[in-house]
Amino acid sequence: MASDSSGTVTEGSLSLNDYFVSEKLDGIRAIWDGVQLKTRQGNPIYAPDWFTRSLPRQTIIEGELWIGRGQFQTLATIIRDKVPNAQQWQAVNFMLFDAPSxxxxxxxxxxxLSSLSQHIDEPFIRVIEQRRLERYVQLETLLKRIDTNGGEGVMLHHKNNAYQNGISNGLIKLKTHQDSEAIIVGYEPGKGKYAGKMGAIWVQTSDNIRFKIGSGFSDLERANPPPIGSTVQFRFNGYTDRGIPRFARFIRLRESPDI
Incomplete structure (x- = not known):
């Protein structure tokens, strides 16, 4: 079990009674400022009127726009449209996790936030489930179940944490794996069933480590690989003695730094 916010969480390293535990959703963070949905960088999100009309006009709320596990790229395509596709937005949920105001x-x-969501009474706008756990084994079981089902991990939010826009000592991101990003610098042709398609990509990290990623791609992505120079997000489990990420697998193309 590992954390990329406050170090490794082990039994006895913190009091679980002090934390709310929720699933870390693979979505796009959004803030409702009382008038419009915006990204964490303050850029507008052009949601249909029916999607936002029940949101409060005097309370700022924050959450994750989310379709489902493993659907980030589909969601990103929907969110980027300046003219919202009402039919595609039917699949989007606004999963609330904080009320900054x-x-x-x-x-x-x-x-x-929970009281507010009851008044909103829309099935696509709801609070992310927050659990209270007492034992480390419960946390470990939850994390493994989420990971097995294709989820991202869990968030531990201290009950007394003040709101802070960004990384906070009272907010811990916990995963069974690690994530990072790298730039595509080349390709390797596929073999066997992938003959004539992309077999792997060569990438370079910000600290100039080069290595190959050959798993995690769909058949469509192998037939139409992301362009050289683009940034990809990948998942891995630790490092080799040479500093190369172990078991690196492709997650998604990171097209916009804002999402």
Whole structure:
């Protein structure tokens, strides 16, 4: 079990009673400012009117636009349209996780958010399930189940944490794997059933480590590989003695730094 926010979480390293635990969704963070949906960088998200008309006009709320596990790229395509496709937006959910304009610690903001969502009463706008766990084995079991089902991991949010836009000591991201990004610098042709298609990509990290990624691609992505110079996100499990990510597998093309 590993964390990329506050170090490795092990039994006894923190008091689980002090944390709310939720699944880390593979979506796009969005903030409702009382008038419009925006990305975390402040850029507008052009959602259909019916999607936002039930959102509060005086309370800022924050959440994740989400379709489902493993559907980030489909979601990103929908969100980028300046003229929203109403039919495609039918698949999108706004999964709420904080209310920045509510004063008080996270437990207070969460209670206000839960009350607010009941008044909104829309099936596609709801609060992310927050669990209270008492034992480390429960956390480990939950994390493994989410990972097995293709999820990203879990978030541990301290009950007394003040709102902070960005990384916070009271917010821990926990995964069974690690994620990173690299730039595509070349290809390797496929063999066997992948003959005539892309077999692997060669990438280079920001610290000039070059290595090959050959798994995680769909048949469509192998037939139409992402262009050289583009940034990809990949998943891995630790490093070799030479500093190369172990078991690297492709997750997605990172087309926009804003999402």
């Amino acid at each position: 509510v004063a008080g610690p996270f437990k207070t903001r969460l209670a206000a």
